[in-house]
Amino acid sequence: MRDQAVPRVVAKLLIPYILLYAFYVQWHGDYGPGGGFQAGVIFAAAIILYALIFDLRTAQQAIRPRVVGLLVPLGLLLYIGVGIATMLKGGVFLEYGVLEHDPVHGQHLGILLIELGVGTTVAGVMITIFYGFAEAVSDR
Amino acid sequence: MIDNHLPILQILLPLVAAPLCLLLRHRVVVTALAIAVTWVTFAVSVALMATVLQQGPISYELGGWPPPWGIEYRVDILSAFVLVLVSGIGAVVATWSPASISVELPRYERHYLFYCAYLLCLTGLLGITITGDMFNVFVFLEISALSSYVLISMGQDRRALTAAYSYLIMGTLGATFILIGIGLLYIMTGTLNMADLALRLQDVADTRTVIVAFAFLIVGVSLKMALFPLHLWLPNAYAYAPSAVTAFLAATATKVAVYLLLRFFFTVFGYDFSFDRMQLWIVLMPLALIGILTASLVAVFQNNIKRMLAYSSVAQIGYMVLGISFASVSGLTGGVVHLFNHGLMKCTLFLAMGCIVYRCGSVHIDEMRGLGRRMPWTMAAFVAGGLSLIGVPMTVGFISKWFLVKAALEQGLWPVAGVILFSSLLAVVYIWRVIEVAYFEEPLAVDGQGPVREAPLSMLIPMWVLVAAIFYFGVTTELTAGIAQQAAASLLGVVP
Numbered sequence: 001m002r003d004q005a006v007p008r009v010v011a012k013l014l015i016p017y018i019l020l021y022a023f024y025v026q027w028h029g030d031y032g033p034g035g036g037f038q039a040g041v042i043f044a045a046a047i048i049l050y051a052l053i054f055d056l057r058t059a060q061q062a063i064r065p066r067v068v069g070l071l072v073p074l075g076l077l078l079y080i081g082v083g084i085a086t087m088l089k090g091g092v093f094l095e096y097g098v099l100e101h102d103p104v105h106g107q108h109l110g111i112l113l114i115e116l117g118v119g120t121t122v123a124g125v126m127i128t129i130f131y132g133f134a135e136a137v138s139d140r
Numbered sequence: 141m142i143d144n145h146l147p148i149l150q151i152l153l154p155l156v157a158a159p160l161c162l163l164l165r166h167r168v169v170v171t172a173l174a175i176a177v178t179w180v181t182f183a184v185s186v187a188l189m190a191t192v193l194q195q196g197p198i199s200y201e202l203g204g205w206p207p208p209w210g211i212e213y214r215v216d217i218l219s220a221f222v223l224v225l226v227s228g229i230g231a232v233v234a235t236w237s238p239a240s241i242s243v244e245l246p247r248y249e250r251h252y253l254f255y256c257a258y259l260l261c262l263t264g265l266l267g268i269t270i271t272g273d274m275f276n277v278f279v280f281l282e283i284s285a286l287s288s289y290v291l292i293s294m295g296q297d298r299r300a301l302t303a304a305y306s307y308l309i310m311g312t313l314g315a316t317f318i319l320i321g322i323g324l325l326y327i328m329t330g331t332l333n334m335a336d337l338a339l340r341l342q343d344v345a346d347t348r349t350v351i352v353a354f355a356f357l358i359v360g361v362s363l364k365m366a367l368f369p370l371h372l373w374l375p376n377a378y379a380y381a382p383s384a385v386t387a388f389l390a391a392t393a394t395k396v397a398v399y400l401l402l403r404f405f406f407t408v409f410g411y412d413f414s415f416d417r418m419q420l421w422i423v424l425m426p427l428a429l430i431g432i433l434t435a436s437l438v439a440v441f442q443n444n445i446k447r448m449l450a451y452s453s454v455a456q457i458g459y460m461v462l463g464i465s466f467a468s469v470s471g472l473t474g475g476v477v478h479l480f481n482h483g484l485m486k487c488t489l490f491l492a493m494g495c496i497v498y499r500c501g502s503v504h505i506d507e508m509r510g511l512g513r514r515m516p517w518t519m520a521a522f523v524a525g526g527l528s529l530i531g532v533p534m535t536v537g538f539i540s541k542w543f544l545v546k547a548a549l550e551q552g553l554w555p556v557a558g559v560i561l562f563s564s565l566l567a568v569v570y571i572w573r574v575i576e577v578a579y580f581e582e583p584l585a586v587d588g589q590g591p592v593r594e595a596p597l598s599m600l601i602p603m604w605v606l607v608a609a610i611f612y613f614g615v616t617t618e619l620t621a622g623i624a625q626q627a628a629a630s631l632l633g634v635v636p
């Protein structure tokens with residue numbers, strides 16, 4: 001759809017704001033509606049829109065499949081890592097309160113990091129699934 | 141400090157190792173990591189077992205939230221027993237697997253994906269067993285199921301894809317039914333913790349919602365454990381999956397579903413509701429008996445030996461459910477101990493099949509002519525597993541059948557005891573077919589590649605560890621039958 005002016009211009013205008021909104025949902029998740037899963041999906045939607053309007057190869061040059069593949073395990077490891085950190089600090093698995101001196105701050109930090117892990121993995125998985133199907137179609 | 145964290149370490153170790161496999165990617169490193177992690181996981185489960193035997197049930201509060209609100213991991217004697225089986229089989233099969241998957245997954249250059257899915261599947265199965273939270277059961281059920289669909293679809297044969305697909309459909313149906321059951325219970329009680337649920341259910345046990353939830357859970361769990369007539373996904377899935385996957389899943393996945401059956405109907409609903417009011421045995425016993433007979437009969441006519449063993453697995457699930465349907469201490473002991481024993485012997489048999497696939501490329505019965513001479517150690521292990529399947533004394537199979545027949549006779553059910561003995565004869569028939577071909581026929585003509593050789597030691601040693609276990613637990617029963625008896629007594633709420 002690269003040759004169609006309206007979708008191209010609109011996509012170019014919108015994609016930065018979609019990404020920004022993804023980060024808003026990500027970091028605001030513990031105060032309002034949202035969180036890691038939704039943020040990951042919105043982030044991935046922006047990349048998928050880019051790949052649909054321009055083409056798959058251009059999108060893959062910007063967001064390399066190899067990097068996306070790394071996001072999936074890294075997000076999960078971040079999540080588990082927070083749990084292990086709380087265990088090392090003397091709490092039980094995922095007991096965020098022990099992360100900081102003030103348990104309330106600890107809860108905030110813990111949930112923020114966990115949601116970041118979720119967001120990373122979800123975005124990675126969504127983009128990987130899209131790349132997988134899109135490559136299979138474009139090879140045909 | 142580490143003692144307190146044992147329940148979470150049981151899940152955490154394979155769960156951390158799975159994404160690490162994706163990051164490391166190097167074949168030797170990933171294989172070594174998987175083997176090391178599975179053995180440490182096994183050690184953790186043995187430590188849990190020892191702790192439970194000394195101090196009674198262990199509870200672990202995730203995130204520091206106390207039980208009815210937070211997720212609780214609860215290890216009692218039954219779950220510790222199943223954890224030891226699952227993690228032990230996981231470790232043995234992982235050790236056995238490198239040579240096998242290098243031959244069976246040639247299209248998959250990236251073996252790290254195999255180990256990633258394998259470790260996730262192990263995580264899921266262990267999680268189902270360890271958790272004391274109903275919704276957590278469903279989450280882990282999905283983790284283990286999704287990764288096992290991936291593992292099965294890696295089979296060489298293209299039919300592995302359809303087998304994995306039909307397992308996906310049936311497995312998803314089963315999981316959905318379980319989820320609906322859990323949801324209905326949650327509506328009625330407002331709690332997901334199993335122990336809390338058991339208390340609160342007593343007030344609302346008369347409502348139709350609870351009865352419907354009960355029915356949904358029966359069907360869901362029966363689908364997952366391949367109870368006749370819901371077993372149709374199993375034979376193809378086991379026959380076309382890579383050998384390592386078949387050996388792992390056959391010994392663990394359906395066993396964990398049997399564990400869920402026990403957990404739901406004895407711990408959550410309780411004996412009085414499940415067996416006195418709902419008469420669960422009226423459903424379970426006939427299905428178990430028909431399953432034992434028909435699946436054994438069908439097994440006799442299979443020429444693909446992996447498929448034959450898969451049908452035999454359906455029959456063996458029947459034995460476990462039969463033991464449970466007696467709802468007596470000796471019946472439950474038979475069911476629980478058979479869960480463990482069948483895991484050992486079926487894993488041995490499928491590992492032997494894997495060795496044959498490694499050398500001959502097929503497990504069709506015609507390919508096995510004269511293998512008794514060509515691969516003496518592999519076939520000897522097969523014979524050991526087969527004897528145990530039949531129930532010959534000195535093997536584990538004898539122990540489980542002893543308890544089952546005893547339980548049947550206690551209740552005066554002579555025909556049921558007769559069915560157990562008759563189906564053992566059917567097992568003699570289908571095991572003998574293989575032995576006859578392997579030991580009493582001339583080896584196949586050699587076509588240029590030199591004669592078939594014995595499987596490598598890296599495969600033989602793990603397999604023979606299981607053979608040793610078959611005979612060890614067939615003679616010394618304090619550990620297996622003793623623990624199963626305690627588990628049965630605690631499920632029924634009686635003092636042993």
